Amino acid sequence: IRESSFPNIYLCLEKADSEKQVLEYRQGKEKRMASMVYLVGAGPGDPGLVTVKGLELIKKADCIIYDRLSSPELLGYAGMDCERIYVGKADRHHTLPQEQINELLVEKAKEYHCVVRLKGGDVFVFGRGGEEGLYLREHGISYTVVPGVTSAIAGPAYAGIPVTHRGVATSFRVITGHQKNGEDLSEPDFTTMSDSKETLIFLMGLSRVRQIVDGLMQAGRSRQTPAAVISHATTEAQEICEGTLENLADRVEEAKLTSPALIIVGDVVALRRQLHFFEEKPLWGKHYLVAKIGPKPSRLAAMLRAKGAYTSECMTGEIVGVPAVYTAQELAHVDVLLFTSANGVDYFMKNVFASGLDARALFHTRCAVIGQKTAEKLREYGICADFMPEHSNSTNLAQELKEYLDQEFRGDPFKRAVIWYPTAKNAKDNLVDTLLSFCDCGRLNVYENVPCPMEVPVDKDVYDAIFFTCASSAERMLGSLKPQERETLASVTDIYSIGPKCSAALGELGVSPVIEAAVNTYEGLVDCVLRKE
Ligand code: SAH
Numbered sequence: 434i435r436e437s438s439f440p441n442i443y444l445c446l447e448k449a450d451s452e453k454q455v456l457e458y459r460q461g462k463e464k465r466m467a468s469m470v471y472l473v474g475a476g477p478g479d480p481g482l483v484t485v486k487g488l489e490l491i492k493k494a495d496c497i498i499y500d501r502l503s504s505p506e507l508l509g510y511a512g513m514d515c516e517r518i519y520v521g522k523a524d525r526h527h528t529l530p531q532e533q534i535n536e537l538l539v540e541k542a543k544e545y546h547c548v549v550r551l552k553g554g555d556v557f558v559f560g561r562g563g564e565e566g567l568y569l570r571e572h573g574i575s576y577t578v579v580p581g582v583t584s585a586i587a588g589p590a591y592a593g594i595p596v597t598h599r600g601v602a603t604s605f606r607v608i609t610g611h612q613k614n615g616e617d618l619s620e621p622d623f624t625t626m627s628d629s630k631e632t633l634i635f636l637m638g639l640s641r642v643r644q645i646v647d648g649l650m651q652a653g654r655s656r657q658t659p660a661a662v663i664s665h666a667t668t669e670a671q672e673i674c675e676g677t678l679e680n681l682a683d684r685v686e687e688a689k690l691t692s693p694a695l696i697i698v699g700d701v702v703a704l705r706r707q708l709h710f711f712e713e714k715p716l717w718g719k720h721y722l723v724a725k726i727g728p729k730p731s732r733l734a735a736m737l738r739a740k741g742a743y744t745s746e747c748m749t750g751e752i753v754g755v756p757a758v759y760t761a762q763e764l765a766h767v768d769v770l771l772f773t774s775a776n777g778v779d780y781f782m783k784n785v786f787a788s789g790l791d792a793r794a795l796f797h798t799r800c801a802v803i804g805q806k807t808a809e810k811l812r813e814y815g816i817c818a819d820f821m822p823e824h825s826n827s828t829n830l831a832q833e834l835k836e837y838l839d840q841e842f843r844g845d846p847f848k849r850a851v852i853w854y855p856t857a858k859n860a861k862d863n864l865v866d867t868l869l870s871f872c873d874c875g876r877l878n879v880y881e882n883v884p885c886p887m888e889v890p891v892d893k894d895v896y897d898a899i900f901f902t903c904a905s906s907a908e909r910m911l912g913s914l915k916p917q918e919r920e921t922l923a924s925v926t927d928i929y930s931i932g933p934k935c936s937a938a939l940g941e942l943g944v945s946p947v948i949e950a951a952v953n954t955y956e957g958l959v960d961c962v963l964r965k966e
Pocket of ligand 1: 553557
């Protein structure tokens with residue numbers, strides 16, 4: 434080979450003994466050359482308000498350093514190996530002092546290629562992004578700013594308040610409600626805020642509402658000027674307290690609003706009565722707990738949030754692959770592959786690729802899939818489903834499959850079809866037994882749903898409903914409760930189940946009543962809850 438005309442191979446052989454050093458050298462060089470800290474605005478709370486660029490960076494980050502104010506759902510998009518560091522900045526309660534955050538940024542930039550510093554709202558609107566940028570520059574580290582949607586504008590917008598409006602407000606000002614000069618707390622200069630056509634937005638001012646409204650009235654703003662405090666703006670926990678400069682402080686005290694919150698003052702606040710939209714959603718005010726498998730944000734929870742509900746997600750397990758090797762010869766004998774889930778498709782194909790094969794090894798095999806999502810997943814691998822049974826329960830599914838096979842193998846009435854059924858190792862179903870009556874069916878365990886420690890307590894006083902999308906979640910989440918506790922829970926909290934298997938598991942735990950989706954999909958569950966509420 435050395436004498437052949439393949440210079441690359443020659444080079445590899447020559448350096449083979451120091452391969453590891455070469456790799457380390459290259460990785461080190463790449464890091465030195467291209468390490469970048471991205472100061473990314475996460476938006477005000479609604480995870481949908483992050484920018485496209487921001488989300489792409491979250492997905493590819495090696496390390497994310499984030500605040501309390503950046504939406505937790507966004508972190509769910511980060512890769513498995515991404516290091517997540519919480520520096521918990523919120524108003525005055527800094528878990529990590531700014532100087533240490535700066536140092537951490539430099540330290541991580543030396544360690545990783547792509548570091549994302551995720552900040553609530555916009556990076557440069559009271560986010561101390563400027564200070565972090567200066568520190569990085571001083572230390573010779575490249576940085577990029579990805580602006581975010583600031584709460585100062587999006588918060589009022591979600592409350593139905595435009596910060597400017599023709600004939601009502603010609604400008605707006607964003608002001609910090611707590612200014613610190615060394616150790617002293619100084620007041621903003623209210624004398625410059627008397628223009629009735631200017632909208633004022635105070636951030637970090639919840640604990641100082643009274644001083645702020647008093648200051649504005651003394652500066653000459655009318656006592657009747659509409660004003661509001663918006664807390665947890667743009668999230669399902671959004672709460673608004675409305676009034677005038679004269680009565681706002683009392684109302685806010687009474688309503689016991691919590692941080693983060695902003696104060697908005699000006700005639701534009703009155704437009705809210707005609708322009709509000711966010712609180713009108715059908716599930717507004719509901720708090721749901723959604724069980725999920727894997728760290729990715731739950732699609733069901735996102736669908737419920739889109740209808741206005743406040744959701745908490747509880748991960749009860751994770752999916753891991755069960756590796757296997759298939760040969761082209763054995764695949765050539767398979768007449769039908771039966772996929773009942775997108776995971777079944779993914780992990781079966783993973784094994785096909787790991788066996789040194791690809792979709793061509795399945796060229797003669799018919800694919801039967803249950804559900805549109807499974808069909809779509811299969812298409813991603815370049816394979817269109819041949820048959821989609823209507824039913825997912827074993828008896829009806831087997832009947833439909835039998836009719837399909839009779840049709841397909843009409844010319845060969847003595848043929849006993851070979852079916853492979855890639856599924857989860859611990860899935861309980863009797864599908865194979867049912868199918869064996871008319872074909873040779875083999876179950877392939879291609880993945881496993883393994884339990885994980887759960888962080889969300891199942892408290893009966895907190896949730897309006899709990900959603901289960903698989904039997905394993907129900908067993909893991911409710912199995913540890915005492916029977917009496919389960920009974921109390923089901924009597925005060927609605928328990929939703931995606932389908933018969935999940936409902937049966939809940940039944941075995943003595944949880945009743947259970948509301949089961951008429952159509953066994955996430956969409957079916959959402960329809961079900963909308964009909965009930
Ligand atoms: N960079 C952020 C502001 C950081 S200062 C931005 O552009 O939004 C922190 C202050 O922002 C909080 O004290 C609060 O006044 C405001 N804030 C942030 N998120 C908020 C939210 N979801 N609802 C109401 N106020 C919010």
